[in-house]
Amino acid sequence: xxxxxxxxxxxxxxxxxxxxxxxxxxxxxxxxxxxxxxxxxxxxxxxxxxxxxxxxxxxxxxxxxxxxxxxxxxxxxxxxxxxxxxxxxxxxxxxxxxxxxxxxxxxxxxxxxxxxxxxxxxxxxxxxxxxxxxxxxxxxxxxxxxxxxxxxxxxxxxxxxxxxxxxxxxxxxxxxxxxxxxxxxxxxxxxxxxxxxxxxxxxxxxxxxxxxxxxxxxxxxxxxxxxxxxxxxxxxxxxxxxxxxxxxxxxxxxxxxxxxxxxxxxxxxxxxx
Amino acid sequence: xxxxxxxxxxxxxxxxxxxxxxxxxxxxxxxxxxxxxxxxxxxxxxxxxxxxxxxxxxxxxxxxxxxxxxxxxxxxxxxxxxxxxxxxxxxxxxxxxxxxxxxxxxxxxxxxxxxxxxxxxxxxxxxxxxxxxxxxxxxxxxxxxxxxxxxxxxxxxxxxxxxxxxxxxxxxxxxxxxxxxxxxxxxx
Numbered sequence: 001x002x003x004x005x006x007x008x009x010x011x012x013x014x015x016x017x018x019x020x021x022x023x024x025x026x027x028x029x030x031x032x033x034x035x036x037x038x039x040x041x042x043x044x045x046x047x048x049x050x051x052x053x054x055x056x057x058x059x060x061x062x063x064x065x066x067x068x069x070x071x072x073x074x075x076x077x078x079x080x081x082x083x084x085x086x087x088x089x090x091x092x093x094x095x096x097x098x099x100x101x102x103x104x105x106x107x108x109x110x111x112x113x114x115x116x117x118x119x120x121x122x123x124x125x126x127x128x129x130x131x132x133x134x135x136x137x138x139x140x141x142x143x144x145x146x147x148x149x150x151x152x153x154x155x156x157x158x159x160x161x162x163x164x165x166x167x168x169x170x171x172x173x174x175x176x177x178x179x180x181x182x183x184x185x186x187x188x189x190x191x192x193x194x195x196x197x198x199x200x201x202x203x204x205x206x207x208x209x210x211x212x213x214x215x216x217x218x219x220x221x222x223x224x225x226x227x228x229x230x231x232x233x234x235x236x237x238x239x240x241x242x243x244x245x246x247x248x249x250x251x252x253x254x255x256x257x258x259x260x261x262x263x264x265x266x267x268x269x270x271x272x273x
Numbered sequence: 274x275x276x277x278x279x280x281x282x283x284x285x286x287x288x289x290x291x292x293x294x295x296x297x298x299x300x301x302x303x304x305x306x307x308x309x310x311x312x313x314x315x316x317x318x319x320x321x322x323x324x325x326x327x328x329x330x331x332x333x334x335x336x337x338x339x340x341x342x343x344x345x346x347x348x349x350x351x352x353x354x355x356x357x358x359x360x361x362x363x364x365x366x367x368x369x370x371x372x373x374x375x376x377x378x379x380x381x382x383x384x385x386x387x388x389x390x391x392x393x394x395x396x397x398x399x400x401x402x403x404x405x406x407x408x409x410x411x412x413x414x415x416x417x418x419x420x421x422x423x424x425x426x427x428x429x430x431x432x433x434x435x436x437x438x439x440x441x442x443x444x445x446x447x448x449x450x451x452x453x454x455x456x457x458x459x460x461x
Contacts, residue, residue: 006444011436037443045396051304053299
Protein backbone atom coordinates (compact mmCIF):
# COMPACT_ATOMS: atom_id res chain seq x y z
CA UNK A 1 0.00 0.00 0.00
CA UNK A 2 1.22 3.52 -0.76
CA UNK A 3 1.57 6.30 1.73
CA UNK A 4 -1.11 8.96 1.86
CA UNK A 5 -0.31 11.90 -0.37
CA UNK A 6 0.82 15.11 1.32
CA UNK A 7 -2.32 16.83 -0.03
CA UNK A 8 -4.46 14.16 1.61
CA UNK A 9 -2.65 14.65 4.87
CA UNK A 10 -3.18 18.40 4.50
CA UNK A 11 -6.90 17.74 4.07
CA UNK A 12 -7.03 15.54 7.16
CA UNK A 13 -5.86 18.47 9.27
CA UNK A 14 -9.32 20.01 8.76
CA UNK A 15 -11.54 17.09 7.88
CA UNK A 16 -12.47 13.80 9.46
CA UNK A 17 -10.59 10.92 7.89
CA UNK A 18 -12.56 8.37 5.94
CA UNK A 19 -12.63 4.78 7.11
CA UNK A 20 -9.97 3.99 4.56
CA UNK A 21 -7.79 6.86 5.72
CA UNK A 22 -8.29 5.78 9.31
CA UNK A 23 -7.30 2.24 8.53
CA UNK A 24 -4.15 3.48 6.86
CA UNK A 25 -3.28 5.88 9.66
CA UNK A 26 -3.81 3.19 12.28
CA UNK A 27 -1.24 1.00 10.58
CA UNK A 28 1.23 3.53 9.14
CA UNK A 29 3.42 5.33 11.62
CA UNK A 30 5.14 7.62 9.06
CA UNK A 31 1.79 8.93 7.83
CA UNK A 32 0.58 9.44 11.39
CA UNK A 33 3.76 11.33 12.16
CA UNK A 34 3.35 13.41 9.02
CA UNK A 35 -0.24 14.25 9.96
CA UNK A 36 0.87 15.28 13.44
CA UNK A 37 3.63 17.43 11.97
CA UNK A 38 1.21 19.06 9.52
CA UNK A 39 -1.20 19.80 12.36
CA UNK A 40 1.64 21.37 14.29
CA UNK A 41 2.54 23.54 11.29
CA UNK A 42 -1.05 24.74 10.93
CA UNK A 43 -1.31 25.42 14.66
CA UNK A 44 1.92 27.40 14.50
CA UNK A 45 0.60 29.42 11.56
CA UNK A 46 -2.53 30.22 13.54
CA UNK A 47 -0.34 31.42 16.37
CA UNK A 48 1.79 33.79 14.33
CA UNK A 49 1.64 37.09 16.09
CA UNK A 50 1.87 40.71 15.11
CA UNK A 51 4.83 42.25 13.31
CA UNK A 52 6.06 45.67 14.29
CA UNK A 53 6.14 47.97 11.28
CA UNK A 54 9.39 49.75 10.45
CA UNK A 55 10.12 52.63 12.75
CA UNK A 56 9.84 55.16 9.93
CA UNK A 57 6.45 53.95 8.73
CA UNK A 58 4.38 56.54 10.57
CA UNK A 59 6.31 59.50 9.25
CA UNK A 60 5.62 58.32 5.70
CA UNK A 61 1.92 57.90 6.45
CA UNK A 62 1.93 61.29 8.14
CA UNK A 63 3.39 62.91 5.06
CA UNK A 64 0.69 61.44 2.87
CA UNK A 65 -2.06 62.44 5.30
CA UNK A 66 -0.71 65.98 5.34
CA UNK A 67 -0.59 66.04 1.57
CA UNK A 68 -4.23 65.01 1.48
CA UNK A 69 -5.16 67.56 4.12
CA UNK A 70 -6.24 64.87 6.55
CA UNK A 71 -3.72 66.14 9.04
CA UNK A 72 -3.16 69.83 9.43
CA UNK A 73 0.31 69.85 10.83
CA UNK A 74 3.07 67.49 11.66
CA UNK A 75 3.48 69.42 14.88
CA UNK A 76 -0.13 68.70 15.75
CA UNK A 77 -0.13 65.02 15.11
CA UNK A 78 2.78 63.95 17.11
CA UNK A 79 3.31 66.22 20.05
CA UNK A 80 1.68 64.35 22.89
CA UNK A 81 3.38 61.10 22.16
CA UNK A 82 6.30 61.86 19.98
CA UNK A 83 7.55 64.80 21.97
CA UNK A 84 7.51 62.81 25.16
CA UNK A 85 8.96 59.93 23.23
CA UNK A 86 11.86 62.09 22.16
CA UNK A 87 12.36 63.27 25.72
CA UNK A 88 12.30 59.74 27.00
CA UNK A 89 14.59 58.60 24.26
CA UNK A 90 17.03 61.30 25.20
CA UNK A 91 16.80 60.19 28.80
CA UNK A 92 17.53 56.65 27.70
CA UNK A 93 20.44 57.87 25.62
CA UNK A 94 21.80 59.73 28.61
CA UNK A 95 21.55 56.59 30.70
CA UNK A 96 23.41 54.63 28.05
CA UNK A 97 25.89 57.48 27.78
CA UNK A 98 26.54 57.29 31.48
CA UNK A 99 26.97 53.53 31.43
CA UNK A 100 29.32 53.77 28.51
CA UNK A 101 31.26 56.48 30.25
CA UNK A 102 31.91 54.29 33.22
CA UNK A 103 33.22 51.57 30.97
CA UNK A 104 35.44 53.91 29.03
CA UNK A 105 36.73 55.48 32.19
CA UNK A 106 37.77 52.12 33.50
CA UNK A 107 39.24 51.11 30.18
CA UNK A 108 41.26 54.31 29.96
CA UNK A 109 42.89 53.56 33.25
CA UNK A 110 44.32 50.30 32.17
CA UNK A 111 44.39 49.95 28.45
CA UNK A 112 46.52 52.46 26.62
CA UNK A 113 45.47 51.60 23.05
CA UNK A 114 41.88 51.82 24.09
CA UNK A 115 42.53 55.25 25.60
CA UNK A 116 44.03 56.42 22.35
CA UNK A 117 41.02 55.17 20.46
CA UNK A 118 38.60 56.84 22.81
CA UNK A 119 40.55 60.07 22.75
CA UNK A 120 40.49 60.06 19.00
CA UNK A 121 36.76 59.58 18.95
CA UNK A 122 36.32 62.17 21.64
CA UNK A 123 37.61 64.79 19.23
CA UNK A 124 34.80 63.99 16.87
CA UNK A 125 32.40 66.92 16.52
CA UNK A 126 29.36 64.63 16.58
CA UNK A 127 27.02 65.69 19.36
CA UNK A 128 25.24 62.38 19.49
CA UNK A 129 25.78 60.28 22.58
CA UNK A 130 26.09 57.04 20.67
CA UNK A 131 26.67 57.69 16.98
CA UNK A 132 26.49 54.64 14.82
CA UNK A 133 28.60 54.09 11.75
CA UNK A 134 25.58 52.45 10.23
CA UNK A 135 23.07 55.10 9.14
CA UNK A 136 20.35 52.49 8.89
CA UNK A 137 20.56 51.81 12.55
CA UNK A 138 19.00 55.10 13.51
CA UNK A 139 15.48 55.51 14.71
CA UNK A 140 12.98 58.27 14.20
CA UNK A 141 13.55 59.67 17.60
CA UNK A 142 17.17 60.21 16.91
CA UNK A 143 18.45 57.46 19.12
CA UNK A 144 21.33 55.67 17.57
CA UNK A 145 21.48 51.97 17.82
CA UNK A 146 24.71 50.13 18.20
CA UNK A 147 26.02 49.17 14.83
CA UNK A 148 27.07 45.68 15.62
CA UNK A 149 26.84 43.17 12.85
CA UNK A 150 27.34 39.45 12.98
CA UNK A 151 30.73 39.91 11.42
CA UNK A 152 31.77 41.97 14.40
CA UNK A 153 31.67 39.19 16.87
CA UNK A 154 35.40 38.68 17.02
CA UNK A 155 36.27 38.89 20.67
CA UNK A 156 38.37 41.87 21.64
CA UNK A 157 40.05 42.78 24.85
CA UNK A 158 38.60 45.92 26.30
CA UNK A 159 39.86 46.17 29.80
CA UNK A 160 42.74 45.21 31.97
CA UNK A 161 40.59 42.83 33.91
CA UNK A 162 41.35 40.42 31.14
CA UNK A 163 37.85 39.57 30.15
CA UNK A 164 37.54 38.96 26.47
CA UNK A 165 34.38 40.41 25.13
CA UNK A 166 32.55 40.17 21.91
CA UNK A 167 32.02 43.51 20.21
CA UNK A 168 28.67 42.28 19.05
CA UNK A 169 27.62 41.11 22.44
CA UNK A 170 28.86 44.20 24.18
CA UNK A 171 27.32 46.56 21.68
CA UNK A 172 23.81 46.91 23.00
CA UNK A 173 24.33 47.60 26.64
CA UNK A 174 27.54 49.46 26.06
CA UNK A 175 26.74 51.26 22.88
CA UNK A 176 28.75 54.29 23.82
CA UNK A 177 31.94 52.64 24.88
CA UNK A 178 33.91 53.50 21.77
CA UNK A 179 32.35 56.87 21.17
CA UNK A 180 31.78 58.78 24.31
CA UNK A 181 33.84 61.84 25.04
CA UNK A 182 33.35 61.75 28.76
CA UNK A 183 35.86 60.47 31.22
CA UNK A 184 33.77 58.92 33.90
CA UNK A 185 35.66 58.05 37.00
CA UNK A 186 35.11 55.61 39.76
CA UNK A 187 32.98 56.94 42.50
CA UNK A 188 32.34 55.69 45.93
CA UNK A 189 28.70 55.09 45.20
CA UNK A 190 27.92 51.55 46.36
CA UNK A 191 25.12 51.27 43.83
CA UNK A 192 27.49 52.15 41.02
CA UNK A 193 30.03 49.62 42.22
CA UNK A 194 27.32 46.98 42.38
CA UNK A 195 26.29 47.90 38.86
CA UNK A 196 29.85 47.50 37.63
CA UNK A 197 30.24 44.19 39.38
CA UNK A 198 27.05 42.99 37.78
CA UNK A 199 28.28 44.21 34.39
CA UNK A 200 31.55 42.38 34.84
CA UNK A 201 29.78 39.16 35.65
CA UNK A 202 27.40 39.63 32.78
CA UNK A 203 30.11 40.24 30.21
CA UNK A 204 32.21 37.44 31.57
CA UNK A 205 29.31 35.04 31.15
CA UNK A 206 28.56 36.50 27.73
CA UNK A 207 32.14 36.02 26.67
CA UNK A 208 32.10 32.38 27.73
CA UNK A 209 28.85 31.85 25.92
CA UNK A 210 30.18 33.53 22.81
CA UNK A 211 33.20 31.23 22.80
CA UNK A 212 31.04 28.16 23.19
CA UNK A 213 28.42 29.24 20.68
CA UNK A 214 31.07 29.76 18.00
CA UNK A 215 29.66 30.52 14.59
CA UNK A 216 26.09 30.13 15.69
CA UNK A 217 26.11 33.73 16.91
CA UNK A 218 27.12 34.83 13.42
CA UNK A 219 23.97 33.48 11.86
CA UNK A 220 22.06 36.58 10.72
CA UNK A 221 18.75 34.76 10.85
CA UNK A 222 19.34 33.67 14.42
CA UNK A 223 20.31 37.21 15.32
CA UNK A 224 17.23 38.57 13.58
CA UNK A 225 15.09 36.10 15.49
CA UNK A 226 16.68 37.15 18.75
CA UNK A 227 16.16 40.84 17.94
CA UNK A 228 12.55 40.18 17.04
CA UNK A 229 12.17 38.52 20.41
CA UNK A 230 13.63 41.58 22.11
CA UNK A 231 11.30 43.90 20.19
CA UNK A 232 8.30 41.85 21.28
CA UNK A 233 9.49 41.75 24.86
CA UNK A 234 10.23 45.45 25.10
CA UNK A 235 6.96 46.32 23.42
CA UNK A 236 5.11 44.25 25.98
CA UNK A 237 7.12 45.97 28.69
CA UNK A 238 6.21 49.39 27.26
CA UNK A 239 2.55 48.48 27.48
CA UNK A 240 3.10 48.14 31.22
CA UNK A 241 5.39 51.13 31.64
CA UNK A 242 5.05 53.41 28.60
CA UNK A 243 7.07 56.24 30.08
CA UNK A 244 10.03 54.23 31.33
CA UNK A 245 13.08 55.76 29.65
CA UNK A 246 15.24 52.65 29.94
CA UNK A 247 12.65 50.40 28.34
CA UNK A 248 12.04 52.99 25.65
CA UNK A 249 15.76 53.11 24.96
CA UNK A 250 16.08 49.38 24.64
CA UNK A 251 12.97 49.18 22.48
CA UNK A 252 14.27 51.81 20.08
CA UNK A 253 17.66 50.17 19.92
CA UNK A 254 16.19 46.73 19.27
CA UNK A 255 13.86 48.13 16.58
CA UNK A 256 16.70 49.88 14.81
CA UNK A 257 18.93 46.84 14.99
CA UNK A 258 16.18 44.58 13.73
CA UNK A 259 15.46 46.86 10.78
CA UNK A 260 19.17 47.07 9.99
CA UNK A 261 19.45 43.29 10.22
CA UNK A 262 16.50 42.85 7.89
CA UNK A 263 18.13 45.12 5.35
CA UNK A 264 21.38 43.23 5.67
CA UNK A 265 19.67 39.89 5.15
CA UNK A 266 17.69 41.19 2.20
CA UNK A 267 20.89 42.47 0.66
CA UNK A 268 22.51 39.05 0.94
CA UNK A 269 21.62 36.91 -2.09
CA UNK A 270 22.40 33.70 -0.27
CA UNK A 271 19.56 34.30 2.18
CA UNK A 272 16.84 35.25 -0.20
CA UNK A 273 13.42 35.62 1.39
CA UNK B 274 -8.32 55.64 26.76
CA UNK B 275 -10.42 52.97 25.06
CA UNK B 276 -10.56 52.42 21.31
CA UNK B 277 -14.03 53.99 21.32
CA UNK B 278 -12.72 57.12 23.00
CA UNK B 279 -9.85 57.24 20.58
CA UNK B 280 -12.10 56.80 17.59
CA UNK B 281 -14.52 59.47 18.77
CA UNK B 282 -11.71 61.93 19.29
CA UNK B 283 -10.11 61.01 16.01
CA UNK B 284 -13.41 61.54 14.24
CA UNK B 285 -13.58 64.96 15.88
CA UNK B 286 -10.22 65.78 14.38
CA UNK B 287 -7.95 65.02 17.33
CA UNK B 288 -4.75 64.12 15.58
CA UNK B 289 -3.18 62.68 18.70
CA UNK B 290 -6.00 60.19 18.84
CA UNK B 291 -5.27 59.20 15.25
CA UNK B 292 -1.69 58.52 16.18
CA UNK B 293 -2.83 56.55 19.20
CA UNK B 294 -5.02 54.35 17.00
CA UNK B 295 -2.07 53.79 14.71
CA UNK B 296 0.22 52.85 17.57
CA UNK B 297 -2.29 50.36 18.88
CA UNK B 298 -3.15 48.64 15.63
CA UNK B 299 -0.16 49.09 13.34
CA UNK B 300 1.57 45.80 14.29
CA UNK B 301 -1.53 43.78 13.49
CA UNK B 302 -2.13 45.61 10.22
CA UNK B 303 1.49 45.23 9.19
CA UNK B 304 1.45 41.53 10.06
CA UNK B 305 -1.43 40.65 7.76
CA UNK B 306 -0.20 42.86 4.95
CA UNK B 307 3.36 41.60 5.25
CA UNK B 308 2.29 37.98 5.10
CA UNK B 309 0.06 38.54 2.12
CA UNK B 310 2.72 40.56 0.34
CA UNK B 311 5.57 38.14 0.92
CA UNK B 312 7.93 41.08 0.67
CA UNK B 313 8.92 43.85 3.06
CA UNK B 314 8.97 46.76 0.65
CA UNK B 315 5.61 45.88 -0.84
CA UNK B 316 4.18 45.38 2.62
CA UNK B 317 5.30 48.84 3.67
CA UNK B 318 3.55 50.36 0.66
CA UNK B 319 0.38 48.39 1.24
CA UNK B 320 0.28 49.09 4.96
CA UNK B 321 0.71 52.77 4.22
CA UNK B 322 -2.17 52.59 1.75
CA UNK B 323 -4.30 50.79 4.30
CA UNK B 324 -3.74 53.44 6.94
CA UNK B 325 -4.28 56.37 4.63
CA UNK B 326 -7.45 54.77 3.41
CA UNK B 327 -8.62 54.00 6.96
CA UNK B 328 -8.01 57.51 8.22
CA UNK B 329 -9.70 58.90 5.16
CA UNK B 330 -12.74 56.75 5.91
CA UNK B 331 -12.64 57.25 9.67
CA UNK B 332 -15.46 59.85 9.75
CA UNK B 333 -17.74 57.19 8.26
CA UNK B 334 -16.80 54.51 10.78
CA UNK B 335 -19.99 53.88 12.75
CA UNK B 336 -18.69 51.34 15.23
CA UNK B 337 -20.84 48.48 13.99
CA UNK B 338 -17.74 46.31 14.15
CA UNK B 339 -14.66 46.60 16.30
CA UNK B 340 -12.06 49.00 15.00
CA UNK B 341 -9.57 46.12 14.80
CA UNK B 342 -11.95 44.20 12.55
CA UNK B 343 -12.60 47.25 10.42
CA UNK B 344 -8.94 48.08 9.94
CA UNK B 345 -8.24 44.41 9.24
CA UNK B 346 -10.72 44.49 6.38
CA UNK B 347 -9.07 47.52 4.94
CA UNK B 348 -5.62 45.99 5.30
CA UNK B 349 -6.63 42.77 3.56
CA UNK B 350 -8.36 44.67 0.79
CA UNK B 351 -5.36 46.92 0.34
CA UNK B 352 -3.07 43.94 0.08
CA UNK B 353 -5.31 42.05 -2.32
CA UNK B 354 -5.84 45.05 -4.53
CA UNK B 355 -2.16 45.83 -4.36
CA UNK B 356 -0.71 48.26 -6.78
CA UNK B 357 -3.92 48.63 -8.72
CA UNK B 358 -5.52 50.06 -5.62
CA UNK B 359 -2.89 52.73 -5.31
CA UNK B 360 -3.95 54.42 -8.49
CA UNK B 361 -7.43 55.08 -7.26
CA UNK B 362 -8.22 58.23 -5.42
CA UNK B 363 -11.50 57.02 -4.02
CA UNK B 364 -13.05 53.60 -3.90
CA UNK B 365 -15.54 51.63 -1.94
CA UNK B 366 -14.47 49.22 0.73
CA UNK B 367 -15.17 45.61 -0.09
CA UNK B 368 -17.22 44.24 2.76
CA UNK B 369 -15.47 41.41 4.50
CA UNK B 370 -17.21 39.00 6.79
CA UNK B 371 -16.32 39.80 10.35
CA UNK B 372 -15.59 36.29 11.49
CA UNK B 373 -11.84 36.43 11.13
CA UNK B 374 -9.92 35.34 14.16
CA UNK B 375 -8.74 38.16 16.38
CA UNK B 376 -5.10 37.64 17.20
CA UNK B 377 -5.59 38.40 20.85
CA UNK B 378 -8.25 35.73 21.09
CA UNK B 379 -6.01 32.97 19.90
CA UNK B 380 -5.61 30.16 22.33
CA UNK B 381 -2.02 29.58 21.40
CA UNK B 382 0.58 31.87 19.99
CA UNK B 383 3.76 31.10 18.14
CA UNK B 384 6.02 32.93 20.52
CA UNK B 385 9.26 31.24 19.64
CA UNK B 386 11.00 33.80 17.42
CA UNK B 387 12.93 31.27 15.37
CA UNK B 388 9.80 29.32 14.54
CA UNK B 389 8.02 32.55 13.61
CA UNK B 390 10.82 33.48 11.25
CA UNK B 391 11.01 30.02 9.73
CA UNK B 392 7.29 30.02 9.05
CA UNK B 393 7.41 33.55 7.69
CA UNK B 394 10.21 32.69 5.31
CA UNK B 395 8.39 29.58 4.17
CA UNK B 396 5.23 31.61 3.56
CA UNK B 397 7.25 34.08 1.52
CA UNK B 398 8.44 31.26 -0.72
CA UNK B 399 4.93 30.05 -1.53
CA UNK B 400 3.46 31.06 -4.89
CA UNK B 401 1.33 34.17 -4.41
CA UNK B 402 -2.05 32.48 -4.82
CA UNK B 403 -1.19 29.74 -2.36
CA UNK B 404 0.25 32.24 0.09
CA UNK B 405 -2.92 34.31 0.06
CA UNK B 406 -5.09 31.33 0.86
CA UNK B 407 -2.82 29.98 3.59
CA UNK B 408 -2.55 33.41 5.19
CA UNK B 409 -6.26 34.11 4.98
CA UNK B 410 -7.29 30.63 6.21
CA UNK B 411 -4.59 29.30 8.49
CA UNK B 412 -3.18 32.56 9.85
CA UNK B 413 -6.15 34.93 9.79
CA UNK B 414 -8.87 32.35 10.28
CA UNK B 415 -11.18 33.18 7.39
CA UNK B 416 -13.54 30.51 6.15
CA UNK B 417 -13.42 29.18 2.60
CA UNK B 418 -16.66 31.00 1.81
CA UNK B 419 -15.10 34.27 2.95
CA UNK B 420 -11.91 33.61 1.03
CA UNK B 421 -13.93 32.73 -2.05
CA UNK B 422 -15.76 36.05 -1.79
CA UNK B 423 -12.52 37.94 -1.28
CA UNK B 424 -10.60 36.35 -4.10
CA UNK B 425 -13.48 35.79 -6.48
CA UNK B 426 -13.18 32.01 -6.51
CA UNK B 427 -15.42 29.14 -5.43
CA UNK B 428 -15.17 27.98 -1.84
CA UNK B 429 -14.27 24.51 -3.10
CA UNK B 430 -11.39 25.97 -5.08
CA UNK B 431 -10.17 27.75 -1.98
CA UNK B 432 -10.26 24.47 -0.09
CA UNK B 433 -8.40 22.44 -2.68
CA UNK B 434 -5.84 25.22 -3.10
CA UNK B 435 -5.35 25.30 0.65
CA UNK B 436 -4.48 21.61 0.77
CA UNK B 437 -2.03 22.02 -2.08
CA UNK B 438 -0.56 25.07 -0.41
CA UNK B 439 -0.12 23.28 2.90
CA UNK B 440 1.60 20.41 1.13
CA UNK B 441 3.86 22.90 -0.64
CA UNK B 442 4.59 24.67 2.62
CA UNK B 443 5.40 21.36 4.27
CA UNK B 444 7.91 20.56 1.54
CA UNK B 445 9.51 23.97 2.04
CA UNK B 446 9.68 23.53 5.79
CA UNK B 447 10.89 19.96 5.66
CA UNK B 448 12.28 18.91 2.31
CA UNK B 449 12.55 15.33 3.52
CA UNK B 450 8.76 15.21 3.25
CA UNK B 451 9.35 14.51 -0.43
CA UNK B 452 10.38 11.01 0.54
CA UNK B 453 6.94 10.35 1.95
CA UNK B 454 4.99 9.99 -1.24
CA UNK B 455 2.42 7.62 -2.49
CA UNK B 456 4.90 5.91 -4.74
CA UNK B 457 6.69 4.58 -1.71
CA UNK B 458 5.53 1.23 -0.43
CA UNK B 459 4.03 1.41 3.00
CA UNK B 460 4.52 -1.90 4.79
CA UNK B 461 1.22 -2.42 6.49
